[in-house]
Amino acid sequence: MRPFTWLAPDTTEEAVALLREHGSGARVIAGGQSLLLAMKERTVGPSHLVSLGGITGLAGVTTEPDGALVVGAATTYAALTRAALRGWHGVLSDVAGDLADRPVRNRGTIGGALCAADPRFDVPAFAVGVDAVLRISGAGGDRTLPAGEFLLGNGLTAIGQDEILTAVVLPPPATWDAVVFEKFRHRVFDAAIVSATCALRRGSGATPAAVRVTVAGATATPVVLAVDAGATGAHAGEVAAASVLPDATDEPTRYRRELVRTLVRRTVDRARTQQGSA
Amino acid sequence: MQKVCLTVNGREVSAEIDERTLLLEFVRDVAGLTGTHNGCLEARCGCCVIEVDGDVVKSCNVLAVQVDGAEVTTIEGLAPQRLAPVDHITTQSLAGMYRPLEAVRGTPDDLHPVQAAFHRCHAVQCGFCTPGMVMVLKDYLEENPEPTRDDVRRAIAGNLCRCTGYQHIVDAAMEAAAELRGDPAPEGAAHGATAAADGG
Structure with a gap:
């Protein structure tokens, strides 16, 4: 692993500011289940790691008034598996509970899977499949993007250098x-x-x-x-x-x-x- | 360098470490607990599984700085009396360690029920994968008290064993599950009796 500086901000705004300050060498780390493997192989070598672990409010599942399901980007697969989701939203729990293995599901996050943009991962496939919308925070403000437009290629996404994926929004059950x-x-x-x-x-x-x-x-x-x-x-x-x-x-x-x-x-x-x- | 403080098996361990230090390296080299094994270092083999704040993780794929402040339980933490350091190994100390199989039944002051079942069912050959297997199975059985043999195989999908062929490990898990449920112990540790035909 190449040396890096560890940064643990308390809020999304601070995290965005750190990403902006440190430029293209900085990477976001959530659970780290994909990123750390790549860092150990030295296929990536970030100069700064900005951890989402200390930011409250990025993990967890909430429901919007219209029934849309907002899944925080740092929600782990294990948490999704345990969540009691209604109707077809429950398929997300099944998907999250049937991938990798038990210890990995305790660390891996839904946002991490999307940002890793590995074509073989289940969560990006499911997000595009149900036409989910992603919430992204950046220095220029917040924006949303359909999952299908977020994924650009193997390991490539539409996220900017100083932006953070904050949530995945599944459309209301009636959709x-x-x-x-x-x-x-x-x-x-x-x-x-x-x-x-x-x-x-x-x-x-x-x-x-x-x-x-x-x-x-x-x-x-x-x-x-x-x-x-x-x-x-x-x-x-x-x-x-x-x-x-x-x-x-x-x-x-x-x-x-x-x-x-x-x-x-x-x-x-x-x-x-x-x-x-x- | 970064200061990291963890509670490992109830003991506070803190150190100034390189940011790149893996949780596995912290447990082995800083806390000095070598029961957690370094197998593949790429989150495949599961030999390094430990519990962090009640959830099992592959400690080779977590940075120590990521879990600063956490409560960590390693394989050494499952059997409290084993935590007393043995400075000088003698025939007597070994004789005290290994008791008749019937005696090892998983009481609070003895082995954890999963460890005891591994012992009885001979779910250990070289033993390298055993700490990870036991940690995952303990976590799994606490959440799923009545698993099928197939469920157990899925639960340990992320743990590789190159010796046993998994048969005895699944036997041990089923016995430990029965014991954790409080089912009456079978006469004469009838391990293998449940090893029905699931095809190995």
Whole structure:
């Protein structure tokens, strides 16, 4: 690990000021489960670490008057797993409780997963899948950004050097009638090779009013597919396989394409079943 | 340099340390408790698991400065009487340490029930992964008193053991769970009897 200066501010404003003061060498650290691995390998070597650990109010889950769920960026996976979330918001608890392993879930944070922007991580995939909005604080004031516009590539996000991700906002429960997340990995603690999310809003008849299908892991950022609201799981799977990885010439890509096809089929079928029974 | 003060197994330990010091290094080198093992240093093997403010963490992937002021429990903290330092190891002191298997039942002044079950079920071969396994299982069983064998396997997914094939570790976890629930102890420590067919 390269030497660094440890900075532990008490408020988000102080943290932003420190990031601005120390420029591009400064990095934010929350749980550190991704950042410390990279620092030990010396793939990153920040000159200053600005810790979010001492800032109160960054961890925890609250509900807005309209029902939107505000998840503080420093909320750990373990805290999310224990949180009693209603309706499809509860899927976030399931996602958070079924990744990495028990000790890692006690340190890893939802904001850290988004800022690490690893294509294989579940939380960014889920955030794009349900069309979550991110709250960002910076020297120039606060702003919000849809999760889909926040993620720019493998390890790349739209966050500025002197900005901090403060919360992830899931839309109100009424936005979706069914949300299903599926992923594939070889061992339970592995990151997903491919994951798929299907968020569905019920229509007046058997056909849903809206279906949002998102595929992650196969590409650098999650892909939201143009799937017809009435499409069956099998049809959605075909569309997904053809559009996410159109040129599957080598075996690893073909493998991923099969996973995309299968996981999309399953999520859409399960979501359609759930909306029928809801 | 940064001043860090931790309460390790009830004892205050403070030191001026390099910011890069991992919690693992603090526990081993500053607090002098070498029961916490340095395995992979990349948060995979789980040999370094300890409890910080009641939550298990992989101490090789946490900076000591991140948890300044925290209450830390290591494997040494599970069995209080083992904290007395042994200055000179003799046959007598070893004989006092190892008692008949039946006697090791996990009473408050003896081993923790998970440790005792590991002992009885022979869930230890080389022992390198054992501290982490025990810490994770203790934490898991406190929250989930009635696990299935499959649940236990998932709970220790982040702990690698290269000797046992996990079979005896799962046996021990199931026995410890029964003991923590207060179920009557099986006659003659019937470990292995629960090792039903889960395919190894």
